[in-house]
Amino acid sequence: MVERHVGRNMVDLRTLLTLCAQAVAADDRRSANELIKQIRQHSSPMGDGMRRIAHYFIDGLEARLAGSGTQIYTALITKPTSAADVLKAHHLFLAACPFKKLSNFFSNKTIMNLAEDAARLHIIDFGILYGFQWPCLIRRLSSRPGGPPKLRITGIDLPQPGFRPAERVEETGRRLANYAETFKVPFEFHAIAQKWDTIQIEDLGIDRDEVLVVNCMYRLRNLLDETVIVESPRIKVLNLIRKMNPDVFILGIVNGAYSAPFFITRFREALFHFSTLFDMLETNVPREIPERMLIEREIFGWEAMNVIACEGAERIERPETYKQWQMRNTRAGLRQLPLNKEIMKIAKERVDTGYHKDFVIDEDNRWLLQGWKGRIVYALSTWVPAP
Incomplete structure (x- = not known):
């Protein structure tokens, strides 16, 4: 029984994210905000792979909707992560x-x-x-x-x-x-x-x-x-x-293939690509390890934010x-x-x-x-x- 519920959740999050991206693209703020709220309830940086990816993707969609993608992304990349932390995450990724x-x-x-x-x-x-x-x-x-x-x-x-x-x-x-x-x-x-x-x-x-x-x-x-x-x-x-x-x-x-100029195509491809990486970590690394969260946040989370929330010369993930x-x-x-x-x-x-x-x-x-x-x-x- 539990299994089916989890399965449904996964499909739901993926579908909800795509619907939300469509609402954001159409500038349908009411639907977008509803969907953001719904996805936020099911997403978490500490959950399973799909909940984690939803957490980062919804951050990107929210920033895109607010038109603040570039500021948020710039703030993210200028906030210094120590080389020691990056090295720890790097070692985990190697393992x-x-x-x-x-x-x-x-x-x-x-x-x-x-x-x-x-x-x-x-x-x-x-x-x-x-x-x-x-x-x-x-x-x-x-x-x-x-x-x-x-x-x-x-x-x-x-x-x-x-x-x-x-x-x-x-x-x-x-x-x-x-x-x-x-x-x-x-x-x-x-x-x-x-x-x-x-x-x-x-x-x-x-x-x-x-x-x-x-x-x-x-x-x-x-x-x-x-x-x-x-x-x-x-x-x-x-x-x-x-x-x-x-x-x-x-x-x-x-x-x-997620550098398409057309936003929805790009979003779908990015969801595909990052789901693969998050699934790989989910299968190979226990959830509670801090370095896993560091990789997801500092590497994949940033990249997803850039792909989803930034445009033109600001979008450097291509x-x-x-x-x-x-x-x-x-x-x-x-x-x-x-x-x-x-x-x-x-x-x-x-x-x-x-x-x-x-x-x-x-x-x-x-x-x-x-x-x-x-x-x-x-x-x-x-x-x-x-x-």
Whole structure:
């Protein structure tokens, strides 16, 4: 009996959210407010996966209705979460699902294979954030036969609001420098905190004697596309990457279709996408763990708020599917490399032996796909400039 009731609740919340989105889109305030009230009674950041997602989605709808999406979203992203808290959430995410671990493995193994006997290695990381990916690579390089190469990392991220726009990237650089020192890897860090489409090739200090790697994990989705600006930042950044002529460009994308200009379509796709992630956490992580709430609030909650409540240049969550990226990259003069068989094999083994059976690892058109219960959430690939 209970089971049926829960099932009905789930269907109801999903339907109610969609109805509410339609009311908000039509500016039917009375219906929207009624539905918001109803959904609020059934949603909670501490409930099951569906109640949690309803909690964040209804925040977004309410902000959109009030026309205050941008202010709320800006307030959210400027409120500082300590790096320590983010690291805790990051560790939980690493333990709960293979997605981040596999991306790091995919990227680091690609770099290790390429830089096997390089004397100097330069990594340009778009969207470095806290640089959690690199300690593992630094450790690997330190035990390379014949000693480590001279490692340079150029960490690029968006400027933070306030007086010290580059503070977070510089802080990341200091942490990595300390780490490199511990492992005796010669290290240099260069921080760039500015809009990515304003970066010039001269800013990157490229030296042709170095093995050059461009890395971008899941952050190209934050660049505006042609629906906002004809000369889109996406095209500019891909052109810049081609011009750098890297030995490899490693790309990880969020496989989402929720950047449609039409709000209802976008809302439905976002509900689909985030339900997958919340369901994955619900299945793999106990409800009461604070780090789970941190991930849901600080990562997925923010993203959902941005997708639902913001428009135009303010809406920076604009993922595309891996097939769209494939076309986009090819048009920008990049050529996709075949997937490395060994990387694919290890990835499959790790997921089959260490994780829940509903995690999906697959391959399509030279992309390594990662998903949950048949929905592809992330995709990874490697590229070089086309001749």
